Amino acid sequence: MRFCLIRRSGTVAVLAMLFIVHSYSLAQIPDSAAPPESALSIPNAQLLQPEELNRLLQTGDSDKPLVLQIGSHVLYAESHIQGAEYAGPGSQPAGLQQLQQRVASLSRQTFIVLYCGCCPWNRCPNVGPAFWQLHDLGFTRVKVLYIADNLGADWVNKGYPVEHGR
């Protein structure tokens, strides 16, 4: 009986840990059934972690991406990734039009990184529509900066470079 109690408690702990890990990983696994306005519809392979983007921006590489903030203009003005341009908001038709105009003259092989940072990833209304807009326009090198919580926590707080102003 003592062995059963020990085994059960261990099993419960393992199952609980697995549940926690599964729940956490679900937040990042793209959901192909998710509507295109959802950030969760963006394939994992198109996501870029903040440390990776910071590294790309720091190198003198000629293949630096064009970084576009496609969220709130007010938040952009307060603080945005160094060198990023504003081209949003992705959740509004006018914002998508602005994005389309910005990229109209670019080669479809241009390396572009989109980001928002307004709110937690699975709540962001902007990155999904913006990503799919560029996808539908034929751009083949589009990445989306994966911001788990918000720009403050996931970029500014880490000391990565920012600018201010509209």
Place this chain on the structure above:
Amino acid sequence: MNAAPSALRRLLLAGSLLGVCFGACGAHAAFAAESLLHKQAPEFVRRDLNHKKLDLNAFRGKVVLLNFWATWCAPCQFEMPRFVAWQSRYGPRGLQVIGISMDDDPALVRKLYEKLRVNYPIAMGDEKMGELYGGVLGLPVTYLIDMNGEVRAEYRGEMDLNTIEMQMKLLLPHP
């Protein structure tokens, strides 16, 4: 050595580890903006959506819940009906809720203001307002300001509203 207590200790250890993990996994990463905790709330004067003057100083003597939000912020829209209820319930005891919208378009704000039947003033914010309040780089952000104008609590990101309510009630005069 008695094995039953040993098994119980293992169970308790597993449970406590789970509790820590749930807490860690569920915790919302806070942006370490410049904290205003225990400082005087920065003063501001704006016009609200009804073009009335909104001066934070005018609410000295009341407990102010200052909420930064936006129409595109889903957690914000979840909070706001609760803030409306608090304004009704605790307004007579000295609570004043104030909303600062970080939207780009005031028309969208007015639409939601009317839809939710917001009963507290809302003014449009901007980057200056965000910087004044320690950096608003993710929403929602909410401050509790006591009757003397001191910031007594700051909440960055999605929060348990029961916690905010409990802390707010501690600041209000007893009924």
